[in-house]
Amino acid sequence: MGISVFLAILISLGAASPLRAVLALPFILFFPGYTLTTALLPGKKDMGGIERIVLSFGLSIAVVPLLGLILNHTPWGISLYPVLIIVLLFTSVMSMISLSRRKRLPHGERYTLSWRFSKPGWLEMPRNDRVLLVTLAGIIFIGLGTLGLTSANQRTGEIYTEFYVLGAAGKIGDYPGELKTNETKQVFLGVVNHEQRRVTYNVELRLDGSKKKDIGPIELEHGQTWEGNIGISAGKPKNKMMVEFLLTKDGESVPYRSIHLWVDVKP
Structure with a gap:
């Protein structure tokens, strides 16, 4: 003892x-x-x-x-x-x-x-x-x-990148499931670098396949974390609009990670 x-x-x-x-x-x-x-x-x-x-x-x-x-x-x-x-x-x-x-x-x-x-x-x-x-x-x-x-x-160590989307309060399952036209709701986006080196990330926001916003460049050393609130809005009513977040690193054209949500847009 x-x-x-x-x-x-x-x-x-x-x-x-x-x-x-x-x-x-x-x-x-x-x-x-x-x-x-x-x-x-x-x-x-x-x-x-x-x-x-x-x-x-x-x-x-x-x-x-x-x-x-x-x-x-x-x-x-x-x-x-x-x-x-x-x-x-x-x-x-x-x-x-x-x-x-x-x-x-x-x-x-x-x-x-x-x-x-x-x-x-x-x-x-x-x-x-x-x-x-x-x-x-x-x-x-x-x-x-x-x-x-x-x-x-x-x-x-393992070589990978964490990429996650949470609700506006920073909790799993608190995602916006419904929007009104021209209303903006926030989600919480996070990137954690475990690549054992410095990496430059970019995040692309797409609505039903159409590019709406670029987030970045995000430069992170190994072990560093980036987090931020991202606004989502749409101008036309639509059921099951796909909201995509595509993560790329070091200028690559092919997405390294991707996440999508389904949102109903009401009049």
Whole structure:
């Protein structure tokens, strides 16, 4: 718990250091599973030390994605601080349960993590212990490999552009479904650059295939967002008028993204 709290302090202070990476590995890959194991099996006779370590790594790899899945269905989503908080909370709760259950056992029967290591010969070890050690090494190797691949993908990132239209209040589903002739209603248009480079965008507004307005040029660096209110109006009554927004980038003639709405124009 001390290591976990210290890591949380480092992250909250924005300290990017090798120490933070070193502490983050057991925080994600070991602590959740170890505290869950000790909560379920608090006694010495319940399970041996090697088995506990292997199970701790395995359970951590299973538990952390499940916590991320829970976060994905909350308003906070999967990002640094929500993940830090939920893993810290899980580890804390499991630790308290572990302490509570161990206090109910006689002192000599409580399992405690031992830092005294011996060096038995490989051939002298029981066959099950050798299998578990190989499994543990494989779990650690896979975990570190996954971490490395994830870090590389985060540096490279996917290449795409977000393009969206919302209602005037900035909400999905709040689109204008009806207009009166010569009346203007607003929609909320957004462009987010994830192209890993600087991009110049243009947006064309069309009504039933006829060009009505150009919006741009919109120059965005990678990660930047442009948002603005766009007015829609029509001079003649029509049922199911198609309102199109065509997004192009870097002067290309073929639309890169397109969105359309259907609007009834009343007299």
